[in-house]
Amino acid sequence: MSDLPDTDFTQRFLFEDRDVRGEWVSLDHSYGEVLARHPYPQPVATLLGELMAATSLLVGALKFDGLLILQARSQGPIPLLMVECSGERDIRGMARYEADQIANEAGLAELMPDGHLTLTIDPIKGQRYQGTVDLDGANLSECFTNYFVQSQQLNTRFWLDASAGKARGLLLQQLPRDRQPDDEARDESWQHVVALASTLKAQEWALDNETLLHRLYHEDAVRLFDVEPLRFSCSCSRERSGNALVSLGEADAKALVEECGGTVEIDCQFCNERYLFDATDVAQLFAGGGTDGASETLH
Numbered sequence: 001m002s003d004l005p006d007t008d009f010t011q012r013f014l015f016e017d018r019d020v021r022g023e024w025v026s027l028d029h030s031y032g033e034v035l036a037r038h039p040y041p042q043p044v045a046t047l048l049g050e051l052m053a054a055t056s057l058l059v060g061a062l063k064f065d066g067l068l069i070l071q072a073r074s075q076g077p078i079p080l081l082m083v084e085c086s087g088e089r090d091i092r093g094m095a096r097y098e099a100d101q102i103a104n105e106a107g108l109a110e111l112m113p114d115g116h117l118t119l120t121i122d123p124i125k126g127q128r129y130q131g132t133v134d135l136d137g138a139n140l141s142e143c144f145t146n147y148f149v150q151s152q153q154l155n156t157r158f159w160l161d162a163s164a165g166k167a168r169g170l171l172l173q174q175l176p177r178d179r180q181p182d183d184e185a186r187d188e189s190w191q192h193v194v195a196l197a198s199t200l201k202a203q204e205w206a207l208d209n210e211t212l213l214h215r216l217y218h219e220d221a222v223r224l225f226d227v228e229p230l231r232f233s234c235s236c237s238r239e240r241s242g243n244a245l246v247s248l249g250e251a252d253a254k255a256l257v258e259e260c261g262g263t264v265e266i267d268c269q270f271c272n273e274r275y276l277f278d279a280t281d282v283a284q285l286f287a288g289g290g291t292d293g294a295s296e297t298l299h
Helices: 030-037 042-062 141-150 184-197 204-205 209-217 238-250 250-259 279-286
Strands: 006-016 020-027 065-073 081-088 090-096 116-123 130-135 155-164 166-173 222-229 261-269 276-277
Touching: 006 042, 006 209, 006 238, 020 030, 020 042, 020 184, 020 209, 030 042, 030 090, 030 184, 042 065, 042 081, 042 090, 042 155, 042 166, 042 276, 116 141, 141 155, 155 184, 155 204, 166 184, 166 204, 209 222, 238 250, 238 261, 238 276, 238 279, 250 261, 250 279, 276 279
Parallel strands: none
Antiparallel strands: 006 020, 006 222, 020 166, 065 081, 065 116, 081 090, 116 130, 155 166, 261 276
């Protein structure tokens, strides 16, 4: 489904003799699409890329139809990071920030003090799930690791990287008891795979997954599965923007047009597209004519 499956994908792997699974993510084009639409300062771009990588890893692990939403909020220089990824693996992301408060060398604690992370799973069928934890790690990798340990009581580790316009990630998770029934053997096995993954160097993120796996786990039997493509896609549309106006009611929508000098602008915070509605467009909406043939859309 992706135009660039070789640059934007997740890929699962499994240790044949251990109760451990893993997942890689690579985001080049889709991360680049997000950065091309917003002039984010580097610290903001880095955190957003890491959040996109984490979201992709979770979609690869959960396998559901619907929408996965990750939001990191704080009262600091970055009040919001938000990434959405659908079960069809369409991903988009955005950030809000105070440019004059962003220091280039600042870390997560300075950029998002007293922050919290909210994970929402909104399936097409079934119940909506939402969980929230504090952003209590030194970086987003630690925060996600803490989230899963607290929420699922499963040994889970994340490694996230976003640099040079590319976002990468690695997830390791201990599986239910199967190949290793002995507690001590399971613990030693988990510590083994985590210790080796922790030796991953920044420059090695550029390597292909097969090469990386061989470097880290050449003494283990590891099965690498096929890639699952991802792509950047925004779900905004003129129709959705028109529906937002309709939800206001006809009188309020017309009043809003007047207040805005004759044209209402509805901007998408994710992709930066702008939808314009004048009095004629609004009248057409409430006459049941929809948004066809209406005012232009701006980028």
